[in-house]
Amino acid sequence: MTSPLLHAMTVDVEDWYQVSGYEGAVDRATWHERESRVVRATGLVLDVLASRGVRATFFTLGWVAARHPALVREIAARGHEVASHGWDHRLASSLTRDELRDDLRRTADALEAACGHRPVGWRAPSFSVGRDNLWVHDLLRAEGYAYSSSVFPVRHDRYGIPDFPRRPVFLRGEDGRGLWEFPMTTARLLGRNWPVAGGGWMRLLPGAVMRAALRRVEAEGVPVAVYLHPWELDPGQPTVPQAPWRARVRHRLNLDRTRPRLERLLDTMRFAPMGDVLATLDPATGTPAHPATPGASLC
Numbered sequence: 643m644t645s646p647l648l649h650a651m652t653v654d655v656e657d658w659y660q661v662s663g664y665e666g667a668v669d670r671a672t673w674h675e676r677e678s679r680v681v682r683a684t685g686l687v688l689d690v691l692a693s694r695g696v697r698a699t700f701f702t703l704g705w706v707a708a709r710h711p712a713l714v715r716e717i718a719a720r721g722h723e724v725a726s727h728g729w730d731h732r733l734a735s736s737l738t739r740d741e742l743r744d745d746l747r748r749t750a751d752a753l754e755a756a757c758g759h760r761p762v763g764w765r766a767p768s769f770s771v772g773r774d775n776l777w778v779h780d781l782l783r784a785e786g787y788a789y790s791s792s793v794f795p796v797r798h799d800r801y802g803i804p805d806f807p808r809r810p811v812f813l814r815g816e817d818g819r820g821l822w823e824f825p826m827t828t829a830r831l832l833g834r835n836w837p838v839a840g841g842g843w844m845r846l847l848p849g850a851v852m853r854a855a856l857r858r859v860e861a862e863g864v865p866v867a868v869y870l871h872p873w874e875l876d877p878g879q880p881t882v883p884q885a886p887w888r889a890r891v892r893h894r895l896n897l898d899r900t901r902p903r904l905e906r907l908l909d910t911m912r913f914a915p916m917g918d919v920l921a922t923l924d925p926a927t928g929t930p931a932h933p934a935t936p937g938a939s940l941c
């Protein structure tokens with residue numbers, strides 16, 4: 643049985659060697675020498691989504707868009723929303739305001755050159771919006787963005803704001819303009835927030851446990867944000883032996899389970915691009931204001 647609420651399906655489009663966990667082991671200066679598998683792996687994601695008739699948001703690196711513009715065009719042509727994941731996966735928390743502005747503009751230029759539209763959504767690499775750089779929301783508003791999906795309300799060694807709201811929040815600036823922050827989905831258990839909706843967590847948790855947790859969030863009337871990466875559907879990707887063991891375990895755990903779990907999830911809940919989901923929400927509550935009416939994709 644499918645669910646009544648509309649949820650956000652999101653994909654962070656980056657190649658297998660561009661993840662933050664490998665940052666110390668794979669120098670950006672060597673990225674162009676690596677075997678690029680992002681086109682094929684993203685094609686797998688597109689095919690799974692097409693098999694279930696689901697559209698999604700693809701937060702895409704500018705670096706990838708500049709080298710594979712046809713991939714970005716295909717994502718848009720298949721009806722999905724193209725959004726920004728920044729230029730080359732530098733953490734937002736490591737950038738000054740001017741550096742992040744340049745990063746946003748350079749990425750938007752590459753995405754626009756590829757598919758003809760500027761992005762209105764952004765996801766910080768590795769959810770790198772924390773307490774110390776919440777100013778990014780003002781910058782995004784000024785740059786014309788409609789939403790961010792960059793805060794993880796959990797305790798984690800690399801990211802997170804544990805007490806951030808667990809539902810989308812509409813942040814109004816001093817100029818009166820608003821911007822949504824759609825945080826990563828967490829479930830409440832034992833007085834803590836637990837990540838349940840994507841990435842390594844989707845591969846670590848038993849599928850039934852994940853689906854039950856998402857159902858609980860749905861029962862709260864809150865839309866879920868699921869996220870995954872194309873490389874998570876690619877068990878044949880090269881290994882990076884020089885990376886720290888923790889990063890290697892997180893990266894490679896149960897890669898063969900991503901696809902069947904994604905398919906099962908798509909059969910269980912209703913999904914749409916994040917921009918479409920946010921369009922159904924009441925800014926005052928972050929919950930649906932009216933019945934879902936998925937519209938044309940944003941790019």
Ligand SMILES: [Zn+2]
Pocket residue numbers: 654656661727731767768
């Ligand atoms: Zn990423």
